[in-house]
Amino acid sequence: MTLMLLTFTDVGPNFGAVGGAGDLRTIVGALLTYGLIVAVLMLVVSATTWALASNSGSWHTAQKAKLGCFVAIGGATLSGAALTWANWLLDIGPHL
Template structure:
């Protein structure tokens, strides 16, 4: 199980100047996940406060924002697999 976890990540050896690409992709994934998690916290808190105060319109907007933030976090996490696939396709072209 430990060797499987160590092998997860994009194969940057297939493209030239891979060190800069690795830094750019890592930074983008980090900022994307950080933003998504921050929005999850903000939307969940807004949903809880607006539900308790009886503001149904704000609660429904916060709930929608929470679902969008969870979807964004999932897509950001899936971006690593997508980058792996694109780098694999690029190596065969």
């Protein structure tokens, strides 16, 4: 049997391994911006459909359009929160 001698060295994380954080920030920002634009456009379409359907007496369509408005607001909120969270994670990384 061979005896292995363990030596303690200074081992730590390699913070320089994540290169291109600026590119990652740009890509994430662009994708989430597109998501926010789509959510706002869907809010406009759903609100218009809700108004027209309520005016014409089509309550089933108005109910679906109202749900579409709530989903679009939730999507816009989540998209904005995801962009803020991604930027926070990228900013806190170099300070660790």
